[in-house]
Amino acid sequence: MSKTAISPTTPFLSIRNLAKNFGAFRALHDIDLDIHRGEFVCFLGPSGCGKTTLLRAVAGLDLQDSGTIHMGGRDVSHASPSERDFGIVFQSYALFPNLTVADNVGYGLVNRRRSRDEIARRVDELLALVGLPDQGKKYPVQLSGGQQQRVALARALATSPELLLLDEPLSALDAKVRLRLRDEMRSLQQRLGVTTIMVTHDQEEALAMADRIVVMRDGAVEQVGSPEEIYRRPATPFVADFVGHMTFMDAIVTGPGKVRVDELDLVVANAAPFAIGTPVRLAMRPEEVRTRGIGAETPNRFEATIGDLAFLGSFCRAHLEPTGSRATRIAADFSTNAMRDLGIVPGQVRAVAFPPEALHVFAGDGR
């Protein structure tokens, strides 16, 4: 892929000011996005957020109303799909049912002036690559869902496209198959180094697979960042809530780096520029609630009653009621180890603490 003259800092895919409406519905607006060569990018968001519309605009399957798309330095804003260079995999597999697996994989090779032997060799290579050697003679209907999606992947990669587009490729599969194929697709992508965009509504999938995640909401980009950034430093309450679990609390700013929730005075590490007396929203991940090694010096220490406990396998989710504050309930995850070591049971009153660096402060108006 080094044969192109573009410098490594130039993005491979560059989207500017993209917008699209379906009637009065704003499907996409103000989309600016750069994707670099070899990156694995996930478009993540709830249904109707515009992630599939954006993917189809990149593919040229549904053209945008305005804005530009550059691919490999070339303006493809108005190019038809066949004038762009990409392979695509759909949730429905979209395999041709009347063609064998081998014919499906070789479908894009046939009219590229390749000899029959060459095509057959390439098809074998690809089938081996996706872990389906010797399945070429079967018809799609004879394969399982996971196998069919591998064939679709092989077909999309057959013409060695510069860009691989995955439209919810794992959503139609069983949980177990989904996990396995997820890892395989990720390692395959890393081995081939093909620039990849995947659309998904599954945050876990996005966190596990992507180099970068583009979180979308109501047709706009909400946040772009690495999985860790998105998880640790959500830019908005929406991202905080959509990716992972988050407890939200209403609070008032009482000083620089200080907020109050009901009767609790808390210190926050990431001091936000809010004036004293401003109502804000405080957010906190359940797994960040501390209950071990709390001393008198520990900041944000308080007593809380353990409410109901839900057993979730490797951990338990508890609801905490801070003493003296009936209104606020805080979700806290305790590992099975902690549960056993500390003997946590419902109704118990325990000392817990919020680490100041784990508290996120957002403006009070919901954004």
Next chain:
Amino acid sequence: MSDLAQPLPMTDTPVKVAPLRISERHVAGALILALCAVLVLIIALPLWALLSKSLEDTQGKFVGLANFVSYATTPSLFYSLLNSLLVASATTLIVVPLAFLYAYALRRSCIPAKGAFYAAAMIPVFAPSLLSGLALIYLFGNQGILKSLMMGTSLYGPVGIVAAEALYSFPHAMLILVTALALSDGRLREAADAMGTSRWRIFRTITLPGARYGVISAIFVVFTLVITDFGIPKVIGGQFSVLATDAYRQVVGQQNFPMGAVVGIILLVPAVLAFFVDRVVQRRQSAMLSARAVPYVPRPDRRRDLALLGFVSLVALAIVGPYAIAFWGSFVKYWPYNLSLTLSNYDFAQVEPDGWGTYANSLMLASLTAVIGTALIFTGAYLIEKVKLFPRLRAFAQFLAMLPMAVPGLVLGLGYVFFYNAGWNPLGFLYGTLTILVINTVAHFYTVGHITALTSLKQLDGEFESVSASLKVPFWSTFRRVTAPICLPAILDIAVYVFVNALTTVSAVIFLYGADTKLASIAIVHMDEAGAMASAAGMASIIMVTAIAVKLLHVGLDQLVFGRLQQWRQR
């Protein structure tokens, strides 16, 4: 990062961009444009000619609604409108309840031999409509073997028309109702049973409401079929004139084209109404049944099953009987006095100058229509459904493709006369040729084939075209390698439907045939007019046998296609 990653282990460097000599967009645009042009030529312009002709006098001068006024004030013409309404209403009242019960027996009971009863009720579809008229004449006409049962009432008139139309329209109503009754959620019945609901109440509160859209649809379809049918009133109507025979008389007999056009437009009204009712009904019907519904499976109930079996047997006999009698009659020397058998009635040249040639013409027309029509209809449906370019043009083509459903054959035939026979039309040389018969027949039966094609195309994964585009395979390759092979059963369905209808139709082509393109179905009308009823029945029987044979061939071919040629369907 880009330098670290290796591309696939390649056998050679890939060809990055396949050379696209012709842009797909241009090809798609040209094809859609061509489709629109064809549909305008074979559907829109003839209809426009009919509409404008109704507003002109015989000299071609614009006279506004004067023709309609003179129609309404001419008693003889106005009475045929009333006659038509009477006959169509009476037939509808008789056929729909019978067809409902028949369909109910086939869908909701455990009577034996459902397949045979279904087939028996379908027989009228395979014969020209006027064969049912001829059959009734054999039974109850002046020389009928059961004439005494008429107790002095004349068959030739409203009684005969209603009876024959009932026979002819029965399968159309039954088909709709069988489909409507197939759509039912078995869990509703189970819930009602669990609450101890009486059978009559279940019928009233679950079965009937569930099928109500089908009933409405059937009512309109039967009414339209009857009011626009030409063959039956022609052979059995006697002096009782109806709209369809009036249109024929005005145009062919009196050369009064404007008045013919007026009658045509009046005939258009119920058909257009039926069309829109059907559209609404279809939408409601599909919305009624959720994807989670469990189909109802009837359980045996001795008393109900026996009663229904008796009813179904009677109806089946009443349908098959007359056709069998007509078939027999065509071999009889001199009905009813000399019942010995002969083949002389099949020596058509004795009564019809073109003789068996008309049958050859019919076969030619049906084959050409099936091949050309199916190719046009399926490709057209593909362009409309799957090519995502030029949305306005495609919407226009879709509108034109749905139009023939709302246009009775007789009306379309009139439109063709006015359009292709007009002095200014450079296509006038087509008039009287086999070509115009083929074009007209394709247009006449376009919509049903179009809907079949659309339904089957909609079942395909919507992303086939996207995948092909990403692989730089042009859409016509995917059409040839994937879409058409998968839709082969639907393509066969369309071809057989068009073939059978081209064989049996009279209404449109009766205005269009020429000296050497006379069709068998038209020869039947003429032989009957000449008093050679046995020969008319003989020719009608030949058509019926041919149509049934083609249908059986289709069933066999379907099994072959599903079984051996399309192994990919099996797991």
